[in-house]
Amino acid sequence: MTDQQSITIRPGGPDDAATVLRLLDGATAWLAARGRTGQWGTEPASTDPRRIAQADGWASGGGLHLAMRDDRPVGTLVVGAASDYVPPATEPELYVRLLVTDREHAGLGIGARLLEHAAELARSRGLGLLRVDCYGGDDRALVRFYERCGFTATDSFTVARPGRDPWPGQLLVRRLG
Incomplete structure (x- = not known):
């Protein structure tokens, strides 16, 4: 049973980079414990200089939002420009x-x-398109999650990673009414 009413969302800021890393570390450990290392590997984001810089950029970039439950951050969303490795949108979007x-x-x-x-942020900006990409490997459980949330899978892609296996990705879109 979902309890979305107990979840509030607040804008994030520079002081929230550590929260982003904590949430990433927890998700990475959860995935690794289930043998699902293709998405984010096995190492904590908080020990990776690239991921630390990424979290700092997200926290100071104006697109960070935190889901709160009982004054505790329990989720994070970052919106902004599309990733370089996905096909560009053919209309204005929120990514x-x-x-x-x-x-x-x-x-x-x-x-x-x-x-x-x-979706609410996109609508408030007069945008009719919301896009996301995700890990498209293994059993595609993450792709199915986004589809349950109203997204439609479009382009599959692969991101080359020097010294590591390529990362299989899936682009998804949601049209907003």
């Missing part, structure tokens, strides 16, 4: 750059609530 939730609070609809917040 979901990051969505991650605290696995200790799974089943509360936090991810769906954050995606609905992204």
Whole structure:
């Protein structure tokens, strides 16, 4: 049963980079414990200089939003420009750059609530398109999650990673009424 009413969303800021890293670390550990290392690997984001810089950029970039439950951050959403590795949009859009939730609070609809917040942000800006990309490997469970949230899978792609296996990605779109 979802409990989205207990979830509030607030804008994030520079002081929230550590929260983003904590949520990424928790999700990475949860995935790794289930043998699902293709998405984010096994190492904590908080020990990777590239991921630390990325979190700092997201936190100071104006597109960070935090899902809160009882004054505790339980999810994060980053919106902004599309990633370089996906085909460009053919119309103005809002792009979901990051969505991650605290696995200790799974089943509360936090991810769906954050995606609905992204849709609200897009509508408030007069935009009719919301896009996201995600890990498209393994059993495509993440792709199915986004589809349940109203997105449609479009382009599949692969991101080359020097010294590592390529990362299989999936682009998804949601039209906003």
